[in-house]
Amino acid sequence: MPRLNLIDRMSLLIGEKLSYVFLLSVIITCYEVVMRYVFNAPTTWVHDGATALSATGFLMAGCYCLQARRHIAITVIYDAVPRGVRNVLELINALLVVVFLGLLTWAAMKVAMPAVAWQVWDCRVQFCGFETSAHAWDVPIPAYLKSVLFLAAVAMLVQSLVQLWQTVDGFCRKATS
Amino acid sequence: MSIEILTLIMLGSMVLLLVIGLPLAFVTGLIAFGFALGLYGPMALPLIASRVYGFVSVYALIAVPMFVLMASVLERSGIARDLFSAMHVLAGNLKGGLAIQTMAVAVLMAAMTGIIGGEIVLLGLVALPQMLARGYDRKLAIGTVCAGGGLGTMIPPSIVLIFYGLTAEVSIGDLFLATIIPGLLLATIYVAYILIRCYLNPELGPPAPTEAGPLTIRDKLLMVRDILLPVMVVGMVLGTIYGGIASVSEAAGMGVVGVLICTCIRKELTWTLIRESLHQTMMTCGVILWLVFGASALIGVYNLMGGIDFVRDLMTGLPFAPIVILLIMMGILLVLGFFIDWIGIMLLTMPIFVPIVRDLAPAFGLDPQWAAIWFGILFCMNMQISYLSPPFGPAAFYLKGVAPPEITLQDIYSSLWPFMGLQILGLALVMKFPQLALWLPILQSVN
Numbered sequence: 001m002p003r004l005n006l007i008d009r010m011s012l013l014i015g016e017k018l019s020y021v022f023l024l025s026v027i028i029t030c031y032e033v034v035m036r037y038v039f040n041a042p043t044t045w046v047h048d049g050a051t052a053l054s055a056t057g058f059l060m061a062g063c064y065c066l067q068a069r070r071h072i073a074i075t076v077i078y079d080a081v082p083r084g085v086r087n088v089l090e091l092i093n094a095l096l097v098v099v100f101l102g103l104l105t106w107a108a109m110k111v112a113m114p115a116v117a118w119q120v121w122d123c124r125v126q127f128c129g130f131e132t133s134a135h136a137w138d139v140p141i142p143a144y145l146k147s148v149l150f151l152a153a154v155a156m157l158v159q160s161l162v163q164l165w166q167t168v169d170g171f172c173r174k175a176t177s
Numbered sequence: 178m179s180i181e182i183l184t185l186i187m188l189g190s191m192v193l194l195l196v197i198g199l200p201l202a203f204v205t206g207l208i209a210f211g212f213a214l215g216l217y218g219p220m221a222l223p224l225i226a227s228r229v230y231g232f233v234s235v236y237a238l239i240a241v242p243m244f245v246l247m248a249s250v251l252e253r254s255g256i257a258r259d260l261f262s263a264m265h266v267l268a269g270n271l272k273g274g275l276a277i278q279t280m281a282v283a284v285l286m287a288a289m290t291g292i293i294g295g296e297i298v299l300l301g302l303v304a305l306p307q308m309l310a311r312g313y314d315r316k317l318a319i320g321t322v323c324a325g326g327g328l329g330t331m332i333p334p335s336i337v338l339i340f341y342g343l344t345a346e347v348s349i350g351d352l353f354l355a356t357i358i359p360g361l362l363l364a365t366i367y368v369a370y371i372l373i374r375c376y377l378n379p380e381l382g383p384p385a386p387t388e389a390g391p392l393t394i395r396d397k398l399l400m401v402r403d404i405l406l407p408v409m410v411v412g413m414v415l416g417t418i419y420g421g422i423a424s425v426s427e428a429a430g431m432g433v434v435g436v437l438i439c440t441c442i443r444k445e446l447t448w449t450l451i452r453e454s455l456h457q458t459m460m461t462c463g464v465i466l467w468l469v470f471g472a473s474a475l476i477g478v479y480n481l482m483g484g485i486d487f488v489r490d491l492m493t494g495l496p497f498a499p500i501v502i503l504l505i506m507m508g509i510l511l512v513l514g515f516f517i518d519w520i521g522i523m524l525l526t527m528p529i530f531v532p533i534v535r536d537l538a539p540a541f542g543l544d545p546q547w548a549a550i551w552f553g554i555l556f557c558m559n560m561q562i563s564y565l566s567p568p569f570g571p572a573a574f575y576l577k578g579v580a581p582p583e584i585t586l587q588d589i590y591s592s593l594w595p596f597m598g599l600q601i602l603g604l605a606l607v608m609k610f611p612q613l614a615l616w617l618p619i620l621q622s623v624n
Contacts, residue, residue, distance in 0.1 A: 016452075019459035022242040023451070029239070029430035033423055047236055050426070054242055055233035061463025062470075070464055071200035072518055076568055078198030093199045100207040103222060107210075110223035111230060146230055 007162045008067055011155065015064025021057040025050040052141050059145075059152040066097075066159050087171055094167040097160045105153040112150040115143045180487045187212065187479065201521050202464075205471035209478045216482065225474045232473055233466070236426060237343060243429035244291035244334050245461045247436050249454035252295040254440045256407060257286060261303045263403035265385075273375030273382030275311055276321045277368055279304040283325030284364050287332035288411040289432070291339070292461070293564055294575050297326030301579040309581070314381040316592035317374060319584070323572040324367055324596040327564040330519075331360040331557055334414060334429065340469070340523055341553040345531040347546060349425045350418055351618040355550050358613050359558060363603045370599055406442065410435040419621075465520055472524030480528065488529045489536075499540035503608065506530050507559060514563025518571075522563070523556065547615050551607075554614040558604045565593040565600070 032046035065071050078089055187208060194204040213221035232238070251257060261282050268274030279300060286296050300322045308318035330337040333353035342349035375382035414432040417423045423431070440446040479485060492502055506526075513522045531549055538548035564572040573589040580589070607613045 015459055015463075016456055019455035022246055022458050022462075023455055025239055026243055026246065026430045026433045029243075029427055030434050033427050033431065037422075050239050051234060051236050054239040057242060057459060058233050058238075058462055058466040059229075061459050062467045063463075064459055065463035065467065068460065070460055071202050071467060072464060073198050073200040074195050074516065074569065075198050077196045089197045092197060096194070096199055096207060097203050100203050100210065103210045103214075104206065104226065107222035107226035108229075111226045142230070142234070145234055146227075149226065149230055149233075 005162065007158055011063050011067035011159050014060060014155065015067070018057055018060045018064075021053040025053040028053075048141055052145060055145050056148050059148050060155070062152055063155040063159050066156050066163075087174055090167055091171050094160070094164040098157070098164050101153060101157040101160050105150070105157045108146075108150040108153040112143075112146040115146040180483055183212075183482060184479075184484055184487065187484075195517075201517060202467040202471040205468075205475040205521070205525075209471070209474035212482070213478050221478075221481075225477060228473055228477050229470045232469060235343060237339065237349060237424075240334075240339055240349075240426040240429040241336055241465070242458050242462050243426070243433050244336055244339075246454055246458045247429070247432045248290035248292050248295040248329075249457040249461075250433070250436045250440060250450065251286070251289060252299060252457075253450050253454060254436075254443060254445045256403075256436075256439055256443070257282070257299040258303050259399075259403035259443075260285065260407050263400040266400075268385055270384040271372075272379050272384050273317075273371045274385055275304070275308050275313060276317060276371045276375070276382055279308070279321050280325045280364055280368050280371070283328055284332060284361070285407055285411065287328040287330075287360070288334075288415065289407060289436070290329045291334035291336045293327055293329050293571060294461075296329040297323060297572055297575040298579050300326050301576045305576075305580060308382075311385070312380075312383050315584070315588065317371065317381050319576065319580075319589055319592040320596045321367070321371065323565055323576055323589070323593055324561075324599070325364075326575070327561050327572055328360060328364060331356060331363060331561055333357060333360075333418070334425070334432070335557065336465070337519055337523070337557050337560060338553060339425070340520060341527065341556060344523060344527045345549050345553060347549045347553065351550050351622075352553050353415075353418060353425070354618040354621060355554050355614040356557060357617060359554050359603065359607045362606065362613065363558070363561065363600065366599045366603055367596070370595070402442075406439045410439060468518060468520045469524060472521050476525055476528050485529050485532075489533055492529075492533055493536060499537040502533070502537065506533070507555065507604070507608070510556065510559045511562060514560060515566045516569065519560040519563060522560070527556070541611060543611060543615070547611075547619065550618060551611045551614050555604065555608060558600065558607060562597050562600045562604070565597050567593075 028046050029050050032043050032050075036042040078086060081089070190208055190211070191204060194207065195201065199207075209225055210222060213225055261278070264278050264282055268278040271277060282304065283296065283300060286299065290296055305318055305322050308321070309315065329335075333356055335353070335356060338352040338356060339349055341347075342352050371382065410432060413435040414428050417428040417431055418425055422428075437446060437451075440450065476485075492505070495502060495505075497505070510522060510526065513526070531552065534548050534552045535545035538545040541548060541551075543551065564570055567573070567590040570590070570593065573586060573593065576589055577584070577586050
């Protein structure tokens with residue numbers, strides 16, 4: 001197993017720790033069922049809460065999979081070509097992932113900014129309020145999830161940059177040796 | 178530029194990027210961004226990103242990690258192994274009995290899991306070695322494990338149908354009802370095939386030697402426990418859904434608790450088990466959801482370009498009978514199934530196909546909504562074939578991971594052809610008789 005650098009370790013740690021959101025959403029969902037049927041007192045927050053918890057997991061899991069290189073790819077051709085070609089393909093792939101995630105990060109920022117309603121005016125950051133869900137449980141879940149989307153994109157971008165760097169590094173080493 | 182040219186460029190770039198080994202999620206996402214940038218300028222990108230947000234904020238989606246978690250816990254416990262040995266009463270001294278037993282366990286397990294993978298791994302670890310040791314024909318044994326394990330997404334609960342329900346905007350509960358008969362039909366076809374083969378040539382599946390010694394009371398009690406526990410979990414999940422007690426997501430939550438209680442009764446419940454199951458859930462969800470994000474971004478941009486209307490006009494304008502158009506769609510799904518994952522296929526094709534099916538519904542004598550449900554079951558059956566089809570059939574990869582080393586990927590794929598034939602037979606039956614799928618949900622909606 002190759003030695004993990006700081007970013008790899010962080011991606012792994014964040015992914016592993018955040019996986020508990022799924023357990024939490026199971027627990028509160030069952031709490032809701034019990035409250036509804038046994039105590040006849042349905043909650044107002046479980047629906048949105050469980051959705052927000054799971055969504056956090058879904059979004060952040062992208063980075064966990066990227067670190068482990070588990071995103072599904074078709075590698076039949078990739079595996080069949082000679083080593084030299086494969087190295088070039090690896091480089092192109094790593095570069096394309098960075099391009100995609102760069103665009104995603106920018107787009108997610110554009111989505112999150114108005115939701116969180118940070119308005120930059122005259123170099124002064126003015127806090128205006130959150131976009132809310134207008135559901136029974138009136139909390140700023142859209143603003144929260146859009147921010148998580150942005151964070152997930154940033155985490156993946158950083159991870160992909162590390163992988164690009166590793167690929168370039170490996171490519172140069174193979175080229176010189 | 179005309180939509181024809183753009184469609185071709187899109188398909189071409191997709192094939193190119195896939196072939197060089199870029200992950201599917203990034204291929205679709207990158208092309209979506211590329212086309213949006215080129216056609217509509219940078220301000221279209223946030224629109225795409227907000228589609229991702231739109232997708233994750235759907236309540237029904239929380240059932241997905243729950244069913245995955247359930248399967249992960251199940252995979253780590255001995256529930257499946259003990260269920261298999263307890264079910265040997267079924268095998269008796271029937272020719273091919275062990276394979277039938279495997280299929281029965283597969284169906285029961287499928288009613289607890291909604292995803293392909295775990296089940297094949299479990300059957301590969303538990304049932305395959307026993308069949309091989311008993312002198313079963315290798316191909317028959319491998320085929321039984323892969324086809325049976327694939328039923329995980331055919332028998333409710335099913336992650337495939339959850340995503341289908343979200344994409345096609347039909348009731349997931351109705352889909353879960355509709356898939357019962359087709360799922361059991363497939364299992365029955367498999368069983369019939371095994372029995373026929375083994376009776377024609379008993380060497381393929383020699384009957385079990387008569388067991389030595391009667392069972393003690395303790396053995397019998399353990400057997401009852403091993404069968405009752407899984408049945409209880411199945412009852413908890415499906416009972417809450419069909420009984421209309423709770424939503425699919427809530428039933429999934431109950432299922433997780435049910436499986437955890439089972440492991441607790443079996444004294445297998447540890448933090449390590451929970452932690453590892455959660456990690457696996459995170460990984461599986463990441464893979465699935467990011468595929469969803471990419472594919473839904475791509476199809477969103479394609480729709481914006483007028484592509485969906487284009488394909489729809491193209492297909493409905495064909496001078497063929499509705500059944501032929503349906504066959505063409507099934508053919509496209511089948512071919513795509515050889516190359517990409519079910520989730521990619523679904524997200525990319527269903528936004529185009531489902532409206533066509535709704536349009537064609539009167540020709541089949543169906544209500545548009547029921548036609549969409551029927552089509553979902555057809556899609557699900559079609560994906561059963563894609564699990565087995567080379568060169569990327571996931572069933573084969575899962576089995577290869579746990580099969581004895583002398584079994585190569587080649588062996589596995591060559592064992593799967595007859596079962597793919599059986600699946601096509603099942604698909605054809607449900608296509609010819611939509612009532613196989615629609616009888617139960619319509620029955621329930623009437624009551």
